[in-house]
Amino acid sequence: MNRLIVFVLVFASLIAVAPSAFAQEDALNANKELVLDFVANVLNTGDASAASDYVTPEYIQNVPGTPSGIEALQFSITLLHSAFPDLRYSVLQIGAQDDLVAARIFITGTQDGEFMGIPASGNLVAAASVNFWRVEDGLLAEHWEVLDGLAFMQQLGVVPGGTPADSSLIPSEDAVISEVIPTDADGETLAANTATVEAFFDDVVNTQDLDAVDTLMVEDFVWNSLFVAPGRDGFKQFYPVIFEAFPDVERTPELIVADGDLVFVLNTIVGTHQGGEQLYGIPPTGNPINYLSADTFRLEEGKIVELWDVADYLTLFTQIGLIPPMQ
DSSP, rough: OOOHHHHHHHHHHHHHHHHHHHHHHHHHHHHHHHHHHIIIIIIOOOOOOGGGGGGGEEEEOOOOTTTOOOHHHHEEEEEEHHHOOOOOOOOEEEEETTTTEEEEEEEEEEEOSSSSTTTTOEEEEEEEEEEEEETTEEEEEEEEEEEHHHHHHHHHHHSOOOOOOOOOGGGGGGGGSSOOOOOOOOOOHHHHHHHHHHIIIIIIIITOOGGHHHHHHHEEEOOOOOOSSSSHHHHHHHHHHHHHOOOOOOEEEEEEEEEETTEEEEEEEEEEEOOOHHHHHOOOOEEEEEEEEEEEEEEEEHHHHHEEEEEEEHHHHHTSSSSOOOO
């Protein structure tokens, strides 16, 4: 074939592919911008009436105990801001893939008003959360959230074992994401990062093979947790305690969003409390557990280098009888 013809065909194929790739990237950035604007203009201002600019009328809530629909969302926004006038949602990490957006959000506020029957305490609360949204026709149509509700309730004094949060926990402006920063990972890298994270759950957590950690994590792995020693070895020392407490533990990824060097995962965790007195200080109850967690992984060259995790410990501790059910 004539070289000129080959060149023209190759060039034409590149022109055909490039607009599609650029359009997809633009759509993902638009979805992230939608979430950032929703957080800035609705959640942080308390302007419930503005919610209709960002969410669908049906707005499906996959948060236990939270009703769906825009009216219910508007009611919740008003309720929260009346109890926590300085309520702030700080987006620390964000990613988008297909029609999903995931964001790691740190929530802070001072309880200056009554909240769910809890008198105003003046306490500062600070709680980590990870949120997932599904976007449909330019609006937020569906929502999932994992919130550290245990820390929230402890800081309010409702659940024993906590104190009001310290103001040093409020994220600095430099740490908060307020505008979209395009990412540059290609599809092959995103697929590889997702496969590594899936292998972490399948080959390490669900099969309890800690030797597999060596192929998936860097040696100086960072787990942003107060309870775990640093490094890959710290992870390998901690997880046997989990396996002892819940020998049949299984984590099932429900949603995965890969963007840049990050992979966000929403998990369902099930098992049976059969041991682990050293973990929670109570004898095994035999109670089943079923709760949500969310993990944010950062990867480099196909290996996990850092992890942030949030779990619904309020539900877990209630299920194993460590704290009484919330009224």
